[in-house]
Each structure stands twice: as structure tokens, then as C-alpha cells.
């Protein structure tokens with residue numbers, strides 16, 4: 454039996470004055486999953502996540518987090534969730550280690566603070582005040598603060614923005630371990646590889662609405678085109694190859710001896726290409742079917758590059 458979603462958002466609307474930041478958004482997060490929320494700048498990701506955290510009151514629609522109303526039931530919800538904001542929310546004069554220990558004491562079954570500090574490469578920063586930490590260290594401390602209480606659900610707003618590759622990887626490892634422990638996570642990110650690596654589910658938001666939701670696999674498989682590449686002798690008769698292929702398929706010799714076919718690449722098309730090659734005495738080498746990446750899907754759906 455499928456368990457209740459840990460986050461259920463229906464028809465969420467949130468306005469700032471005359472600007473509609475979130476415009477009838479639906480979103481569901483399954484228990485024990487990592488969900489990545491992707492969207493161009495200003496799409497409404499942070500507003501949506503902050504509404505789920507109880508920091509903003511919806512203008513319309515319903516939001517349920519662990520079955521509770523994040524505003525009306527804030528006192529019950531807070532101890533059960535972990536929150537990592539993009540910035541702020543900390544007293545900048547406190548030492549990193551003290552802050553984390555203090556946070557741990559507020560919870561009944563916290564994670565081991567020393568192990569967590571070590572884990573996130575903050576071993577040298579325990580006695581350093583927050584304001585003297587580097588941006589990346591502040592980021593990792595914020596993550597530690599969000600998870601130290603062993604929450605059932607964590608909200609992470611761009612958890613690896615500004616981190617070096619090694620720190621990103623330890624953040625990913627930590628999130629995977631938390632998931633293995635049954636913790637659910639909602640994260641916003643501008644990194645497609647992060648979503649592809651970590652997320653069970655991806656929600657793409659544009660102009661305040663969720664325009665696609667599914668596993669990275671489902672999103673990349675669905676719809677448009679794939680590419681098939683192979684190498685053979687230079688100067689093959691591409692027009693003759695094209696005649697053998699379904700309409701709407703493109704075939705080009707990219708560089709001498711390198712061929713690319715774009716279209717709906719299915720087993721039948723692969724068979725047609727290899728049989729054409731056999732008829733023309735061509736040994737196709739390095740045949741590769743390349744799937745769309747999340748980056749391609751994002752671009753198709755929003756018309757925008759995620760990093761723009």
C-alpha cells in the first residue's frame with residue numbers, strides 16, 4: 454500500500470502585492486523520497502518551499518506537510534521537519550560547534566554532532582564564529598543544522614550552491630544516507646546533475662506552476678527525440694539512409710565518418726540502420742543511443758537554460 458504523501462500542495466497561490474509568485478501550483482512528495490524542485494530564476498521555488506515550511510501563508514489553495522497545516526499547526530510540525538534556508542536565520546556571532554550542539558539539544562534523538570561535523574568537513578571550524586566561516590562552510594553548517602535533529606522531512610534550498618566538488622559529494626552522500634534511514638527531502642537546485650543523481654522525483658516549476666513531475670528517468674524518456682550515433686567509412690550516402698528511415702528522422706554526417714540520426718530512436722529504427730549498413734557493406738562502430746538529459750527536458754519545457 455502506498456503511504457500518504459509527506460507534502461501535498463493543491464492549487465497554491467501566493468502573491469506579493471500585485472505580483473503572483475505562485476499561480477495554482479500542485480505538488481506531491483512521497484514518503485522516504487528525495488524530490489528536486491527545478492525552475493528558472495523567479496519561478497516560485499523558494500516561495501513554494503517557504504510556504505510548506507510555514508514561513509508564508511497561502512493566498513489560496515491547500516498545503517499539508519506530514520498531514521498538518523504548516524501555519525496553523527506550526528508548533529507540532531517544527532520539531533518534525535528540518536529547514537535549510539538560502540541564507541539567514543542564524544546568529545552570526547555564535548560559534549559553529551555551539552550552534553550545532555544547541556540545535557541538537559532541542560531534539561529528542563539527534564544525530565551525533567561530532568560525527569556530523571567531521572562528515573561535512575567542518576572539523577576545523579567548531580570554534581569559529583558563523584560570520585567568519587567561508588560561504589561554503591556556512592552552507593554546510595546550515596545543512597548540518599537542518600538534519601541534526603533527525604527530522605522526518607527536510608527542506609533544503611539550494612543545498613550545494615557555491616560548494617566545491619568534494620563538499621557537494623559529501624552533501625549528496627549525507628542525503629542518500631538520510632533517505633536510506635527513511636528521511637524524506639525536498640530540495641531546490643540549479644544543478645541538473647544533482648537532480649539526476651539524487652532525486653527520486655523531479656518537479657519542474659515555471660511561472661509559478663508545476664509543469665512536469667516524474668522520476669528523472671520518466672521525464673527524460675517521455676516525449677521528444679533521442680539521438681543515435683555511429684562511425685563508419687566517410688562519405689556514406691546519407692540520403693539513401695534517410696530514405697530507409699521514418700519521416701521526421703534526420704541523418705547527418707557530423708564529421709567525416711561520424712553519423713548522427715535524430716528522431717524517435719526505437720529498436721525498429723536501430724534494426725533499419727544496421728540492416729542498411731549490412732546492405733551497403735558498412736561496419737557501424739561505436740553505436741550509441743543517447744537519451745535526452747534533464748537539461749534537455751528543462752530547456753524544451755521552459756525555453757530557458759537553468760543556469761541563466
Ligand code: ATP
Nearest residue numbers: 469472473474492493494495496497498499500501
Ligand atoms: P530563484 O531561483 O531565483 O531563487 P525562485 O524560483 O526561488 O527563484 P521565488 O524566490 O519564489 O523564485 O520568487 C518568485 C517571484 O516572486 C519572483 O518574481 C520574485 O521576484 C518574487 N518575490 C519573491 N519574494 C518576494 C518578496 N518577499 N516580495 C516581493 N516579491 C517577491
